[in-house]
Amino acid sequence: MARIFITGGTGCIGASTVQQLLLCENVEQLLVVTRSSNPRILHLWLGKALDRRVELTAADIGDAEAIQQLLTEFQPTHIIHLGALQSPACDTDPRQGMLVNVEGTLNLFQAAARLATPLKRFVFASSAAVYGKRSIYPGATVPEDVTLAPPNLYGVWKVAGEHLAALFHEKTGVPVVSLRLNTTYGPGRDQGRTSAPTVALKSIALGAHEGRVIPYRMPYGGRENYHYVQDVGAHFAGAALLPFNGIANLNIKGRTIEVSEFLQIASTVAHEMGIGDYCDLGVAEDATANLFVCDLEDAAVETTFPGLPRTEIQTGIEESLSIFRQQAAAGSLTLPSSVL
Structure with a gap:
């Protein structure tokens, strides 16, 4: 049975991911960790009464001790890391953006590495902001293995997150998936x-x-x-629970x-x-x-996790x-x- 620790789970993508995870019978419990623990968007997808398997708690991923304590007490089998400040907030307050998006991600990886029982999967919400302008990629589509040239701080920090994910995988052997996405609507x-x-x-x-x-x-x-929001939620749920070994950076499906x-x-x-x-x-x-790239090549995600939706x-x-x-x-x- 899966015990899933999910950051940013009350946001747009997080709430949809929670809904998709709850469709899986082998999900025993979800610990949804956010700064506010406001369930407004969760209620949009789950109705007035939240599923009994969902527990909300307020915590700041920038607080390493708090994150370590939560993970130690919850003992997750899976982590889905969605919590982050978005581009406008990062541009307005770069130091706070770096604290949340880089140090917070580092805190989570370090705490996960200390778990008594190794995780079965870690899924990181990266972004198509890791890529450069569309004009620097001559092909009809943009695959995952092209040169990364992020156009803003948010993208730079998502690249950093992917590197932290690679180091975590190398150290622990835990399978890691980083999903890159564009405009969610x-x-x-x-x-x-x-x-x-x-x-x-x-x-x-x-x-x-x-x-x-x-x-x-x-x-x-x-x-x-x-990307339609429910497709994005399905990608994160699938990347967490479908069979997989190793490490991968994957574009999600879109138009x-x-x-x-x-x-x-x-x-x-x-x-x-x-x-x-x-x-x-x-x-x-x-x-x-x-500002951001388009025409993401998504053959790899279909090969790795067949059947994920594209509305x-x-x-x-x-x-x-x-x-x-x-x-x-x-x-x-x-x-x-x-x-x-």
């Missing part, structure tokens, strides 16, 4: 630069509920690689299209759902180019809008103040 996504596509969808749903158009303009344009095409699909779906009159989406006149963008948008409309009706759907 869908219910629960409300932080980070690439939350913009989700904000666009929320503006349609909230506008439809309030009977008014809420215009939204994307702050960046160009090509973008999209790359133009930002403008994503917005057009959103408009089409909104019209099909009868709320197209409340759709006013576009790319801002002063939009910058998308079509139209389907992901439709499911997202349906949930956002329910949230709007319940009074729980919010938008950034800059949009309203």
Whole structure:
């Protein structure tokens, strides 16, 4: 039976990962560790009553002693490390970003190495931010073995995390998987630069509920690689529990299209759902180019963990809008103040 220690488990990806893990009968208990222990997004996927196998606790991964104590008491069989500060927070406060994203990751690896019973698996949430600009990779897709050239501090620290993962694997022999992902969209996504596509969808749903158009303009344009949030959760759950030995850095499955095409699909779906009159989406006149790489090659993750999902963008948008409309009706759907 699996006892899984998961950091960042109340965030967008974390909550979806928890939901996917609970679908597995061999999961005995989940210890969800976050700074706030706010279960709001977990309730989105799990309902008002959390599964009895889920335990929440507030802790800072930057506190090495606290993390060591939690691991020693819980004695996990698996760790999924999702907790991190995202790009805007890292840019605003680089020292705090490094404390959480590098030192916090180091604390977790060191504590895991001291466990009396070795882990069965460690899964690390890396990022496509480890790659450089799309223009430096000439191929049709970007595989995992290309030169890494992160465009910002967040990416630099994810590269550091992957190196820490490799050292941990070399020292302990514990199988380690680092998953690299781009733009996650869908219910629960409300932080980070690439939350913009989700904000666009929320503006349609909230506008439809309030009977008014809420215009939204994307702050960046160009090509973008999209992952539906439930697919991402399924990748992390699969990387933790499906058969695997060794160490791997893997791109997760997604779809790359133009930002403008994503917005057009959103408009089409909104019209099909009868709320197209409340759709006013576009790319801002002063939009910058998308900072992150796209066209991720994902053959390796299919070979390593066959059958993980890749939801079509139209389907992901439709499911997202349906949930956002329910949230709007319940009074729980919010938008950034800059949009309203």
